[in-house]
Amino acid sequence: MKKILLSFLALFVFVSVGYTKDLKDVKFAVVDMEQAVLKSKEGLKYKKEMEAKLSYYKKELEKLQKKYEEIDKQLKSPVLSEEGKKKKMEEKKLLEEKIRNLQMKATQELNQLKAKAEKELVDKIKKVVKQYAQKHGIDIVFIKNLLAGVLYASPKIDITQEIIKEMNR
Numbered sequence: 136m137k138k139i140l141l142s143f144l145a146l147f148v149f150v151s152v153g154y155t156k157d158l159k160d161v162k163f164a165v166v167d168m169e170q171a172v173l174k175s176k177e178g179l180k181y182k183k184e185m186e187a188k189l190s191y192y193k194k195e196l197e198k199l200q201k202k203y204e205e206i207d208k209q210l211k212s213p214v215l216s217e218e219g220k221k222k223k224m225e226e227k228k229l230l231e232e233k234i235r236n237l238q239m240k241a242t243q244e245l246n247q248l249k250a251k252a253e254k255e256l257v258d259k260i261k262k263v264v265k266q267y268a269q270k271h272g273i274d275i276v277f278i279k280n281l282l283a284g285v286l287y288a289s290p291k292i293d294i295t296q297e298i299i300k301e302m303n304r
Contacts, residue, residue, distance in 0.1 A: 162272055165279040165288040166264055167295040172256050175302040181252035188248060192241035199234050206230065263301045267294065 172178040206227045210220060264276050271294075279285050279293065 161274045163275050163277065164268065164273045164292045164294045165277045165285055166260070166298050167279040167293070168257070168260060169280065170295050171260050171298050171302065172253075174299050175256070175259075177259065177302065178252075178256055181248075181256070185245065185248055185252070188241075188245055192237065192245075195237055196234065196241075199230060199237065203227065203230050203234065259302060260298065263298055264294075267298060267301055 173182070206223050209215060210223050210227070215223065267273070268276050273294075276294070277285050277288070279288055279295070
């Protein structure tokens with residue numbers, strides 16, 4: 136049993152030393168994906184597009200909200216007849232439904248735009264990183280952020296700015 140254990144340990148040490156020797160020649164780099172997305176021309180374009188859509192829906196919702204508040208005020212009026220109150224309540228219900236529908240539409244459209252932008256940007260970043268790594272002899276490129284497992288990376292191996300420049304060409 137000891138012979139097997141010693142043989143296994145010797146094999147493990149031999150393999151580890153062999154890989155360690157090879158690791159000296161491996162070139163690493165990191166890319167901050169968030170910065171690449173936020174500072175690239177395409178990322179900024181998508182951000183503007185999202186802000187424009189958000190602004191549009193916000194204005195539309197504000198218009199509907201004002202109408203809703205007006206109807207609410209009218210319903211509190213003592214001079215409004217029972218028939219008038221019924222009509223205003225129906226208007227109010229229709230307006231509530233319009234508001235809900237617009238909110239759902241806005242959420243859905245913004246989520247779709249965000250998903251599309253993220254997919255296209257990540258695909259472009261991957262393509263640019265691959266080309267850059269091949270051109271500069273980089274073997275492994277890590278994503279720089281806490282969730283990806285990189286707690287620290289030397290600025291010497293951070294290629295984020297170079298990737299942004301390549302993306303903006």
